Amino acid sequence: MIHISMETGLILAGILFSLGLLGVLVRRNVIFVLMSIEIMLNAAGLAFVVAGARWGQADGQVMFIFILTMAAAEVSVGLALILQIYHHFKTLDSDAASKMKG
Amino acid sequence: MDITFYIAAAVAILSTIMVITRLNAVHALLYLIVSLLAVAVIFYVLGAPFIAALEVIIYAGAIMVLFIFVVMMLNLGDKSVQQEKQWLSAGAWVGPAILSLILLGEFLYVMLAGSGQPVEGVVVSPQKVGVSLFSTYLLGVELSAMLLLAGIIGAYHLGRRKKPVYHRFLQEEGGK
Numbered sequence: 001m002i003h004i005s006m007e008t009g010l011i012l013a014g015i016l017f018s019l020g021l022l023g024v025l026v027r028r029n030v031i032f033v034l035m036s037i038e039i040m041l042n043a044a045g046l047a048f049v050v051a052g053a054r055w056g057q058a059d060g061q062v063m064f065i066f067i068l069t070m071a072a073a074e075v076s077v078g079l080a081l082i083l084q085i086y087h088h089f090k091t092l093d094s095d096a097a098s099k100m101k102g
Numbered sequence: 103m104d105i106t107f108y109i110a111a112a113v114a115i116l117s118t119i120m121v122i123t124r125l126n127a128v129h130a131l132l133y134l135i136v137s138l139l140a141v142a143v144i145f146y147v148l149g150a151p152f153i154a155a156l157e158v159i160i161y162a163g164a165i166m167v168l169f170i171f172v173v174m175m176l177n178l179g180d181k182s183v184q185q186e187k188q189w190l191s192a193g194a195w196v197g198p199a200i201l202s203l204i205l206l207g208e209f210l211y212v213m214l215a216g217s218g219q220p221v222e223g224v225v226v227s228p229q230k231v232g233v234s235l236f237s238t239y240l241l242g243v244e245l246s247a248m249l250l251l252a253g254i255i256g257a258y259h260l261g262r263r264k265k266p267v268y269h270r271f272l273q274e275e276g277g278k
Contacts, residue, residue: 002103002104002106002107002147002148002221002222002223003104003220003221003222003223004104004107004220004221005216005218005219005220005221006216006218006219006220006221007213007214007216007218007219008107009144009148009221010213011209011210011213011214012111012114012115012144014206014209014210014213015115015206016114016115016118016137016141018202018203018205018206018209019115019118019119019122019202020118020122021202021205022122022198022199022202023121023122025197025198025201025202026122026190026194026195026198026199027122027189027190028189029127029182029186029189031127031169031172031173031176032122032127032130034169035121035130035131035134035169036121036122038134038161038165039118039121039122039134039137042138042141042161046141046144046145049145049148049150049153050148050221052150052226053148053149053150053221053222053223053224053226054219054221056149056222056224056226057226058226058230058231058233058234058235059234059238060150061150061152061153061226061231062231062234062235062238062239062242064150064153064156065153065156065231065235066239066242066246068156068157068160068161069246069249069250070246070249071161071165072160072164072165072250072253073249073250073252073253074253075165075168075169076168076253076254076256076257077253077256077257077260079168079169079172079257080256080257080258080260080261081260082172082176083172083175083176083260083261084260084261086176087263092176092178092182
């Protein structure tokens with residue numbers, strides 16, 4: 001069907017992952033940080049699927065399903081935390097919540 | 103079919119760049135949906151149609167809808183766009199961009215030195231994925247069930263709006 005090398009797919013996953021990492025490092029808004037974490041998780045899943053497609057086995061896709069499950073759980077808890085932060089501090093600045101007790 | 107992969111990859115990278123540079127949260131979310139759909143096309147081309155469907159339904163559907171609902175509940179307006187503009191100065195980009203470019207460069211160096219193993223794009227049927235999921239990885243399925251339960255309980259506990267509790271005498275004094 002297609003004739004790309006496995007490295008091409010893994011390089012795409014690496015580019016997407018480092019873009020997500022850049023987003024986590026640069027943004028101060030908590031929503032954007034959570035979105036960048038989603039990008040990184042998706043890139044990791046892409047790497048699994050590419051590696052699974054190399055050998056024509058189902059294991060990579062199974063791992064992607066697990067990553068999907070984890071991302072769903074993580075997003076629901078993270079968004080609930082964001083709502084609590086917004087009600088508490090009236091801002092989405094991640095620096096506002098830098099103290100442990102306050 | 104090769105060209106499909108490269109076009110989808112370019113769309114995914116461009117829209118991801120747009121996600122991390124937008125000031126408005128809703129615009130960034132829409133670009134993120136485009137990026138996820140492009141990755142779904144890549145999954146389909148790589149011979150994983152089941153995973154492509156899951157990506158569209160769960161990632162671009164359910165998770166992004168959750169994000170959009172939260173952004174709607176927060177009711178962010180022009181004020182937050184102005185604040186974002188203030189936070190995202192050019193100086194804020196330099197350090198993180200250099201560091202992640204170094205990491206990406208190392209990764210590219212390792213990958214380009216590889217032997218160029220071909221991906222044939224053989225379609226792995228959903229049946230094969232399901233059999234593998236419920237036989238070899240059954241323990242993982244049970245663990246992810248526990249994870250989802252913990253996620254539900256955690257989201258409910260954190261998302262609950264706590265009522266202000268006063269002592270009843272203090273509340274009476276406040277009422278007077």
